[in-house]
Amino acid sequence: MAGGKTTVGWLRSLWHGLDLGLRRALPGRCGFCLAPAEPDRPWCAACFEALPWNLPACPSCAEPQPSGSLAAKRCGHCLSRPPAFVRSRVPLRYQGEVAQLMQRFKFHASPRAGTVLLELFELGLEQRMLTWPEALIPVPLHPKRARERGFDQADWLARRLAARHGLRLYRAQRRHHTPSQRGLDRTERFGNLRDAFVITGALPERVALLDDVMTTGATLDALARACLAAGAREVEAWALARTPL
Secondary structure (H helix, E strand, O other): OHHHHHHHHHHHHHHHHHHHHHHHHOOOEOOOOOOEOOOOOOOOHHHHHHOOEOOOEOOOOOOEOOOOOOOOOOOHHHHHOOOOOOEEEOOEEOOHHHHHHHHHHHHHOOHHHHHHHHHHHHHHOOHHHHOOOOEEEEOOOOHHHHHHHOOOHHHHHHHHHHHHHOOOEOOOEEOOOOOOOOOOOHHHHHHHOOOOEEOOOOOOOEEEEEEEEEOOOHHHHHHHHHHHHOOOOEEEEEEEEEOOO
16 A cells, blocks of 8 residues: 555656646647647647637536527526525536546646646636635545545645635535545435535635536535535635536
8 A cells, every 4th residue: 555655656746747847848838739829828729719618508507508508598407406506607618628638637736737727717707707706615625535636626726716816715624535426426416415514614705616627516516505504695616617418
């Protein structure tokens, strides 16, 4: 076991070194194809135009909707079971180049990939949206899972987003180590996370939650309920990308 952890740590260090070396060796290159990038942007025009933007989408849970759907129309899931958060801000879809970039960020702790994704998220939201919350809360990993992975992607994103836009960062805690959501259907995901989070202390009225990928919204819904119990009046769900249907 110890040898496995040593190997994982060595591989992560190697990846960080390669990623840093790539950024230094290839300044001004697209984060997707390494072609010359747009001025002051980490992508080229062709890759940017080909990105899977999450439009149209349900305004409540950001679930991708078929082309031609009304932009302000809530999906069937939200009509039958409204989430605890009032709206979602998820500008991208988790597919294609975005999915590949997300995997490099989430599972290999690539700061280059994280930086590109964060800039795309900011570009997909208006400034008034980014400054709306009085509190920003990243979806927390259980300490055991954080130790296993060695990287907390939501916390990484939240700290940088809070610093850039003057947002106050708050923390939530997981009550218990929930089983992985992978392989679970929608109902099972919501049941798996019931009462999973707790927030100590009072929250301000407007709160935004931040995660890297939103699948069904079960995790963010559970965290939003904890925020409402802690005094929040209005909660938004933020994520970089939404899993398509």
